[in-house]
Amino acid sequence: EPEVTQTPSHQVTQMGQEVILRCVPISNHLYFYWYRQILGQKVEFLVSFYNNEISEKSEIFDDQFSVERPDGSNFTLKIRSTKLEDSAMYFCASGSASGRGETQYFGPGTRLLVL
């Protein structure tokens, strides 16, 4: 069964450093997403990506964040200068919209710890 994969599973970084989180969405999906979950809090939408461009982003997704789909399979989230409050679990998700609704499938997540 196809699944979303993410690397690395854990990342520890120093404040101010850049990190790149990688995702391989399900191959025939058209919509790609990043969500994050701060420990003990709810899952929050960061950004959606469709047709090779950002289609929607949340207030959290400020200029420190960027996304790319550099080739036909990978989807990356870059945080340019990490802050302590960026520590969270980051989930990639992908879906194939069917008009009335869309099931999004989540990757296993990358746990980011900023020291």
Next chain:
Amino acid sequence: EDKVVQSPLSLVVHEGDTVTLNCSYEVTNFRSLLWYKQEKKAPTFLFMLTSSGIEKKSGRLSSILDKKELFSILNITATQTGDSAIYLCAESGGSNYKLTFGKGTLLTVNP
């Protein structure tokens, strides 16, 4: 103000019990209502509901949507310890299908 509200926030039951988890949502740009199970890491998909009154079933789990009253319920019958998890409800809305999650219900099933 939260757009998706789940209740209860936590629930402890014994194996064999039946549980009902609740989710209410707002209607703005509503497309569908999704339920996920989150054990250790990633949310795993359970159901997607788009039409009112049509029950979806998968084994001991079932779910239904009421678009008039803006809520959904997730039922689990004959609970097992493996059902222990956080159950997340999410509203899919807008042109980009982004998910807005509730805080989840932490279900603990004791043997």
